[in-house]
Amino acid sequence: MNFAMWKKALQVIPAVSKEEWDALDFVSRWLISTRAAVLVMTFISAALAGLFALRDGAFDFLPWLALSLGLMLAHATNNLFNDYTDYVKGVDRENYFRTMYGPQPVASGLLTTTQLLTYTAATGAVAAALGIYLLAINGWDPVIWILFGLGAFFVLFYTWPLKYIALGEVAVLLVWGPLMIGGGYYVLAHQWDWNVVWASIPYYFGVTTVIFGKHIDKISVDKAKGIHTLPVLLGERASRFAVIGMMVLPYVLVLALIGLRYFTPVMLVILLALPTLRTTLPFFLEPRPATRPEWFPEGQGGWPLFFAPLAFRNNRAFGGLFMLGLLADVLIRIYLPAFWR
Numbered sequence: 001m002n003f004a005m006w007k008k009a010l011q012v013i014p015a016v017s018k019e020e021w022d023a024l025d026f027v028s029r030w031l032i033s034t035r036a037a038v039l040v041m042t043f044i045s046a047a048l049a050g051l052f053a054l055r056d057g058a059f060d061f062l063p064w065l066a067l068s069l070g071l072m073l074a075h076a077t078n079n080l081f082n083d084y085t086d087y088v089k090g091v092d093r094e095n096y097f098r099t100m101y102g103p104q105p106v107a108s109g110l111l112t113t114t115q116l117l118t119y120t121a122a123t124g125a126v127a128a129a130l131g132i133y134l135l136a137i138n139g140w141d142p143v144i145w146i147l148f149g150l151g152a153f154f155v156l157f158y159t160w161p162l163k164y165i166a167l168g169e170v171a172v173l174l175v176w177g178p179l180m181i182g183g184g185y186y187v188l189a190h191q192w193d194w195n196v197v198w199a200s201i202p203y204y205f206g207v208t209t210v211i212f213g214k215h216i217d218k219i220s221v222d223k224a225k226g227i228h229t230l231p232v233l234l235g236e237r238a239s240r241f242a243v244i245g246m247m248v249l250p251y252v253l254v255l256a257l258i259g260l261r262y263f264t265p266v267m268l269v270i271l272l273a274l275p276t277l278r279t280t281l282p283f284f285l286e287p288r289p290a291t292r293p294e295w296f297p298e299g300q301g302g303w304p305l306f307f308a309p310l311a312f313r314n315n316r317a318f319g320g321l322f323m324l325g326l327l328a329d330v331l332i333r334i335y336l337p338a339f340w341r
Helices: 001-009 016-022 026-033 034-054 061-088 097-101 113-137 141-156 170-188 196-199 201-217 219-224 230-234 236-259 263-282 307-335
Strands: none
Touching: 001 026, 001 201, 026 034, 026 061, 026 113, 026 263, 034 061, 034 170, 034 196, 034 201, 061 113, 061 141, 061 170, 061 219, 061 236, 113 141, 141 170, 170 201, 170 230, 170 263, 201 219, 201 307, 219 230, 230 236, 236 263, 236 307, 263 307
16 A cells, blocks of 8 residues: 555645556555545535534534545545546547646546546445435435435536536535535534525635636636636636635635624634735736746646646635634634633
C-alpha cells in the first residue's frame, strides 16, 4: 500500500505515467481516478449538516457517518461518470484541458472505458447502498426518497446536459448547499430547517466559486466545443466579478448572522481566512494570463487551470474555519449555555 500516494492524491491530482499507474495499489488508483482531492468539499458539507443537527440535539454518529461516506462516494461517482461522458462525447480528447491538469483515466491510457465504468458502477453502488440504509432507518421517509432521487439525477446528468446548458454552476450551488447540507440535516434531524440552508450559504458559495473558476479557465475551449457553461454565456469579466462577489459575501453573511444572534461571536474565526482572500482577489480583478506565470505551478491541479485552484485554496481556507467555528459555536451552546443567552 502506497500511503505516500494516498496522501498526495488527497491533496492534488497526481500526474502519473502508465508504468507508475500499473505499479500502484487499488486505493491509489481509485483516489487518482475520482480526483479525491476535491472530495474534501463534500466532506465539509456533510460535516456542517452534522454540526447543525448536533446544535439542535439531533445528532447520531452512525447515520452521520453513512451520510458523509454516501455523499463523498456519490461525488466520486459523479467525477468518474463525468470523465466517461466527456470522453465518449469526444470532449476529453486531442489534448483538451482535462488531460492537461491531471490524468484523465481513459484519455491518458490508464483505464479502458469498461474499467472506468466498472469503477463508476462499484462506487455508485456503495453510495446507493448507504442511501438505502439511511432510508431504511428513517422509515422510508418520502422526503428522503426525493432527496435520494435528486442526488442521483445530479450525479447522472451534471456533465450532460446540465453543464452544456449553463446549469452546471446552478447544480453545484444547489447540491453542495440545500441538497447536501439542508437535506443532510433533514436525514439526521427528521425535519427541514430553512435557517440551516441560509446559514450555510457562506460555505456553498465558496464551493460554487471553484466550478466557476474552472469554467472561466476553459471559456475558449468550451466555446469551441459547444459547451455553454455560465461563464461562456456571461463572458470572462462578468464571471470573474461574480466569483469576487461569492468570495466576499460569505464574510458579510456571517457577520450578519452573528448580529442576529444566530451564530455566537466565536464564528469570527473565519476572519483568519482574510489573508488568503486578500491574496486571491487581485487575480480575479484581471483577465486570465495567456501564459503560465513563473510562480504558478504546472500540472497536478495547476496550469492550465488558473482561477480554479485559486478559488479552491480560498474556499479551503474559509470552509475549514467556518466548520471549525461552527463546531466551537455548537460546543458553547451545549456546554456553556450561560455564556450565550
